[in-house]
Amino acid sequence: MNRSRYRVVVVGAGIIGLYTAWHLARAGVSDVLVVDRGFLSNGASGRNGGGVRQQWDTRATVRLARESVHAFRSFGHDFGYNIWFRQGGYLFVAESAEELERLRAVQRVVASEGLPARVLDPAQIARRAPALSLEHVVGGTYLASDGTVYPFPAVWGLYDAVRAKGVEVALGVELQRVVVENGRVVAVETSAGRVATDTVVNAAGGWSKEVSDRAGLTVPNVATRHEILATEPLKPFLDPMVVRASDGLYFSQTMRGEIVGGVTVHHPPGTEAGMPSSTEFLRTMARALTGLVPRLRGLGVLRAWSGFYDDTPDGLPVIGEDPRLKGFVHANGFGGHGVMISPATTRRVAQVVLGERTDLDPAMFAPDRFLGVARNGTTERLQLG
Amino acid sequence: MARRPGETLLAHLARIGLPVLQRSIRYHRPRGPLCGVGACSQCLVRVNGAPNVRACEYEPADGDRIATENAWPSPHWDLLGAFDLLFPRGLDTLHGFRTPGFAAPLYQRVVRRLAGYGHLPDPPTDPPPALGESLQTDVLVIGGGRSGRASAASLVAAGRETVVLDRAPSSAPLDGARWRAGTTVSFLPRPHLDRPHPFAAIATRRDRSSLFVRAREVVVAIGGYDGPLLFPGNDRPGVLTAEGAEALVPAGAVPPFRRALLFGGGARVLPLLERFGQHIEAVAAPGSVRGEIAEKAAPLEVPVYPRSLLVGASGRRRVRRAHLRTRGGGASVDLDVDAIVLAHRRLPNPQLFYQAGARMEWRREAGAYFPVLGADGATSVPGLFAAGTVGGFVPDATPSASGRAAADAVLGRPWAPGDLPPRVGAETPGELEGYYHELLAGARGHGKWVLCPCEDVLLHEVEEASAHGFRGIEVIKRMTAVGTGLCQGRYCLPDALLVLAYLESRPPSEVGYITQRPPFLPARLEALAALPEDPPPSTEAT
Numbered sequence: 001m002n003r004s005r006y007r008v009v010v011v012g013a014g015i016i017g018l019y020t021a022w023h024l025a026r027a028g029v030s031d032v033l034v035v036d037r038g039f040l041s042n043g044a045s046g047r048n049g050g051g052v053r054q055q056w057d058t059r060a061t062v063r064l065a066r067e068s069v070h071a072f073r074s075f076g077h078d079f080g081y082n083i084w085f086r087q088g089g090y091l092f093v094a095e096s097a098e099e100l101e102r103l104r105a106v107q108r109v110v111a112s113e114g115l116p117a118r119v120l121d122p123a124q125i126a127r128r129a130p131a132l133s134l135e136h137v138v139g140g141t142y143l144a145s146d147g148t149v150y151p152f153p154a155v156w157g158l159y160d161a162v163r164a165k166g167v168e169v170a171l172g173v174e175l176q177r178v179v180v181e182n183g184r185v186v187a188v189e190t191s192a193g194r195v196a197t198d199t200v201v202n203a204a205g206g207w208s209k210e211v212s213d214r215a216g217l218t219v220p221n222v223a224t225r226h227e228i229l230a231t232e233p234l235k236p237f238l239d240p241m242v243v244r245a246s247d248g249l250y251f252s253q254t255m256r257g258e259i260v261g262g263v264t265v266h267h268p269p270g271t272e273a274g275m276p277s278s279t280e281f282l283r284t285m286a287r288a289l290t291g292l293v294p295r296l297r298g299l300g301v302l303r304a305w306s307g308f309y310d311d312t313p314d315g316l317p318v319i320g321e322d323p324r325l326k327g328f329v330h331a332n333g334f335g336g337h338g339v340m341i342s343p344a345t346t347r348r349v350a351q352v353v354l355g356e357r358t359d360l361d362p363a364m365f366a367p368d369r370f371l372g373v374a375r376n377g378t379t380e381r382l383q384l385g
Numbered sequence: 386m387a388r389r390p391g392e393t394l395l396a397h398l399a400r401i402g403l404p405v406l407q408r409s410i411r412y413h414r415p416r417g418p419l420c421g422v423g424a425c426s427q428c429l430v431r432v433n434g435a436p437n438v439r440a441c442e443y444e445p446a447d448g449d450r451i452a453t454e455n456a457w458p459s460p461h462w463d464l465l466g467a468f469d470l471l472f473p474r475g476l477d478t479l480h481g482f483r484t485p486g487f488a489a490p491l492y493q494r495v496v497r498r499l500a501g502y503g504h505l506p507d508p509p510t511d512p513p514p515a516l517g518e519s520l521q522t523d524v525l526v527i528g529g530g531r532s533g534r535a536s537a538a539s540l541v542a543a544g545r546e547t548v549v550l551d552r553a554p555s556s557a558p559l560d561g562a563r564w565r566a567g568t569t570v571s572f573l574p575r576p577h578l579d580r581p582h583p584f585a586a587i588a589t590r591r592d593r594s595s596l597f598v599r600a601r602e603v604v605v606a607i608g609g610y611d612g613p614l615l616f617p618g619n620d621r622p623g624v625l626t627a628e629g630a631e632a633l634v635p636a637g638a639v640p641p642f643r644r645a646l647l648f649g650g651g652a653r654v655l656p657l658l659e660r661f662g663q664h665i666e667a668v669a670a671p672g673s674v675r676g677e678i679a680e681k682a683a684p685l686e687v688p689v690y691p692r693s694l695l696v697g698a699s700g701r702r703r704v705r706r707a708h709l710r711t712r713g714g715g716a717s718v719d720l721d722v723d724a725i726v727l728a729h730r731r732l733p734n735p736q737l738f739y740q741a742g743a744r745m746e747w748r749r750e751a752g753a754y755f756p757v758l759g760a761d762g763a764t765s766v767p768g769l770f771a772a773g774t775v776g777g778f779v780p781d782a783t784p785s786a787s788g789r790a791a792a793d794a795v796l797g798r799p800w801a802p803g804d805l806p807p808r809v810g811a812e813t814p815g816e817l818e819g820y821y822h823e824l825l826a827g828a829r830g831h832g833k834w835v836l837c838p839c840e841d842v843l844l845h846e847v848e849e850a851s852a853h854g855f856r857g858i859e860v861i862k863r864m865t866a867v868g869t870g871l872c873q874g875r876y877c878l879p880d881a882l883l884v885l886a887y888l889e890s891r892p893p894s895e896v897g898y899i900t901q902r903p904p905f906l907p908a909r910l911e912a913l914a915a916l917p918e919d920p921p922p923s924t925e926a927t
Contacts, residue, residue, distance in 0.1 A: 039859050085489070087490075232907055234501045234503055235455075256840075280919065283916045
């Protein structure tokens, strides 16, 4: 770290942290330090399946996703790295009338925002994804402009771009404590020394709860471990990302030909156990995938890995300044969807840091929503793919 | 041609010449077999509608439909091979193909066409495999080679309930042990030390089924493999590891090469020289060459070139010539050869130790990571032991001694001084750090340096990423795809570590290591789907 004071310190050099730094630098604030205790792409930004969808169940998130899709389309031009944003569509499949009704409800929200999401019958699904077994499929929804990216080059492109604008990125540096005086941030203590600042952005993904802890703040975020695998590469046969409503099975075929996907398996929450793989996931995923695509039965699995979702009680991210601590800005709680809505959400994070108004509904996104009267239970949301 | 019993498809085809069965993934370069042990990506064929079957493991039957993959019209003449010639510096998928934006879908279609080996499998006609077997035992021995067998024999003799899982398809069982041949352990998760049987390994079998084993203790004896070497043209058909040459040429058969360069100067070279004698053109080694080798080579009139850099191989569809240069800026020698057999280093298979969470150490003399072994022979994971090559013991010399020692460690028997067999050290002349330093500092010459053959990653891509300031193997892997292909780094990572050590001017141990993710060797989805349920720990008998 070259200086003893920065206007903004961003914790986390994943896609959320780096994109936030980029929006800040573009707005003229390049006096920014980004710290990360790992290497680039060590966290969820480098561990996800690359899905980018606009089929969300609220109009606000559909809008953020649509704006993000526009940004991904021009990412190569803007940042010099090819993220291979391939708009092969997102295909949700339902295996019961109830599931289909849930998908239809989402489709109506998406269509109301002017995106041509469609309800498909099994025959139409067969045309979009010819290898699928339709034995149990009753229908689905599809949006052609959804797609997939390679998340790594997105991180590198941002890493290069922010440094070119004068932002400092310190890798292998851990935030140890946020120093507070009179209810506001005054400095951070890191493994590489103390740095004065009056703004900290918590973009630590799965570790955001720990970072908030180090500022003395209790937050409802929970890190949950999710697993994913990749198979031997095949010649292209599958265009869309396929998501099954019943069990959260999702998979797509990457540009390299591998089938990459996961399925929901519940592990104890928290980051303490690290990121191991599990036999349970390998078995559950193999059963789910070969059930829906029997032709993949003989295909070899090359590798499996895991990463953390940063979940919130209502399944929506936390964006805004913490009302308990002036200068502490949340950009976390993305619940496994950070990459897909990163361009649009981080623009708002930067606006918060700069003290500008955002168009985000505070009732949906602000950290305040978890601090007042507790809401009734948790909301079931479309947390797929 | 009549098939011989037990003959693999690869060996069968090798009787009429060097099999070139496929093209590489990005540049459609002709690829011949490399490893011969089912671990690389260079002999894939489609068998009866199933893609990516390794010819070195498959025993053909009458009526089989066998087709080549990723080549049109054939692996010998492939139209997309033009990509190799059109892009001598390679395709830049990291920065290229970005503009104009409207062309992205077209670029994607073209690049996607290049990706992948085989086509989607045909719809299955046979039922999925039945639910796999579930075993519980005192000791699980993984690997049924000499070390594993010796361990198991000692354990059985001591009255321990023993299960042996052996990858070899038809190894002879051991009396008193439950022996499962044709079985590859895919995943050895970190043990649950609070359970009576802390270890729970899963394995897949040749017959497409799977296996689940709970054990109190585990001995890993899965041996090693003959390692790669980086030089321009290192992916040409005819470049084989020693095991690859052995697998290609069953005992008594005529090899599909007439003049091979044998590369290596240690223990591994002697049996190859004896076996392929009149087909060996020369022996060259990165360092010194053992006296016995020179003695053996002299009557065969095989020249020996110690302390040599292999600076290139030429010949497009097959190796035609190898270029050597004496180390320290010495003379150059060109050899007319039609094969290069790599026997210069034996590397351990460390994957299961990483999966189980054992502490590992870089052993410079061997150029590889080994589990840290305590005085009692145990790894840092209680109940996990190592025998043979994976434990860092001298290969071939005294494998059964290390197997017995591992069994003694399991049984808690104190070792007498000198019980422990010699560990890899001065015995191994494969110290390659200095070799790579000299090779990479020298002139680059012509031809592609394919650092990672599975993904066609070129050396200069790694150099560019490094020059850009990206450091460490974990980042370079994600940036270049090194180590992410079908072999999961087996045939590129050992070189990549040495290359990065050179580029980053630090020891290989500081370059890091890529996470060794399950499964160890590709595991079929249907076998994983047939894994029996893991009973919850609360239901276990204690």
